[in-house]
Amino acid sequence: MNGTKRGRGRRIVLWRHGQTPWNLESRFQGSTDIELTAEGIAQARRAARLLASLKPDAIVASDLQRAAATAAELATVTGLGIEYDAGLRETFAGVWQGLTNDEIMARYGEEYAAWKRGEPVRRGGGELETETADRAAPVVLRHAELLPDDGTLVVVSHGGAIRTAIGRILGLESHHWESLGGLANCCWSILGEGARGWRLMEHNAGTLPEPVLGDDD
Template sequence: MTVNRGRKIVLWRHGQTAWNLERRFQGSTDIELTEEGLGQARRAARLLAAMNPDAIIASDLKRTAATAAELAALTGLDVTHDEALRETYAGTWQGLTHEEIIARFGDQYAAWKRGEPVRRGGGELETEVADRAAPVVERAADKLPDGGTLVVASHGGTIRTTIGRLLGLEPGTWEALGGLTNCCWSVLGEGARGWRLMEHNAGTLPEPVLGDDD
């Protein structure tokens, strides 16, 4: 029997990077925030601080660490960094623009968009990303008090696969979860049957999704 403890998980994408603007596939490449990205993180942190989070975990890459640091500064919470929350490793795709990927790996790109299991650029499968990231989120959520809130600063693709895994969705349907705008977030709430999606791509007026997940 599932026990509803009233917990929430906020999955928060990092702020803008130069590669986002250039539409370059970042994957696990360690790219820093732009000044605009840092400003996005500061604005989002003020909103997230109002949720009174109990814990913050984050990918250890620079763009997510800097994003999470803004919320930590407002809340006084420590950030636990974990490389398991990194973005999908995408091998030879990393650093290429979407146009370059389509030109060089068109069949592979099309198969990925159809929801087929694809090692983009020889990298990770989406299910492998979920295998490493979702348990980290679940373990952190298990430590929350009843009614507590966990903030997870991560990456668009990793967040999508983690949501899909926590909701029990079939991997081929994960693409149905739209991408996150920089520094926006999704909220999972605990229900009688497990986790459910309460909010998706929340936090700002609609803006284009710039990144690996668009």
Template structure:
């Protein structure tokens, strides 16, 4: 058979007759005909709050309710314009003002009321809260070194990372489960809480959570729903690389 004949045969195999007309059948991918838009699945966008003065000072915040700086407000407004274009269905945020006020900027643009949940607060760090990293090293050097080695540590007598995931991940899942097909949830929280929640939702062992790295102020990560669970689609997105300033650096 000539090459032209082979091509004609292949074309005939891709067509079916309806009356006098020839209707070309489109190739399929995973059972979806070309031209159809396959469902992308639900998305969860985990967005860290804007800058605070304690971030700049490298002072541990934990659950201390520190407000945004003017720079942080500007970061929130710029990021909100980008996130609004993703057409979120639900916005849920930590009730600490640095996260709540960041979320408010997105609420203003989308008209979606923010749901506040204390389960999304940052890791409680006990006596470390209010101290700079240098002060913690001077006063609690062994504990700090163990934490940096990735060992499970109750920083300042506070929460373990697994305990943070125990309270935060169910909040995210509860709201994600209520999304429409292809819906988008925006979760506005804190660097440490977001990292541990991502680790839990991806099914990673807690000793590997550190490998995810921290988030810069007002950057976000995106989880997508797949056939076998959640997948990390983007991490620390939103800007060119910037220093990570905060409890999780």
């Protein structure tokens, strides 16, 4: 099979975990291992039924329990196993972790403002977003390479880690990653492989993708 046709039609679904208690409290999670709420489990169950209809070939997940429990709902529906990888964990945010947004702004206002301006900031003394991408994107691509043609990979991870991975895979400069916006709990983004590589097909979706009918398919 020549290089221009290898792997055509593969799809990557990047799925954020369900709701947690700290989400409800606007508390910064980072790599802290927080469980799902009852609503978060219900969100994962609903989303899993939809994603199962895409007939995924493989599931890989962050080993943090909120992502692992979300992935488990899809595994139950599809019968697939789950591979866990710490490379898909959320960005480590040091002393910010466990604080509410208001507490972070009060204690680390300049650092918070610089981060919101898109400057490279080690939030709370933790990781840079580019460092998160350095570990997360290769995990996604490594598993995607194992897919058959037209195969689908589901990656269960965290909002920030997903955004940085998408940005890196699409070849965007890091200062543009914020333009992708956030993912709601248990929503997903889909990368599809076309003639010129990976492209973003869906973002922050909670429904199944519709075919693109028109001149830009």
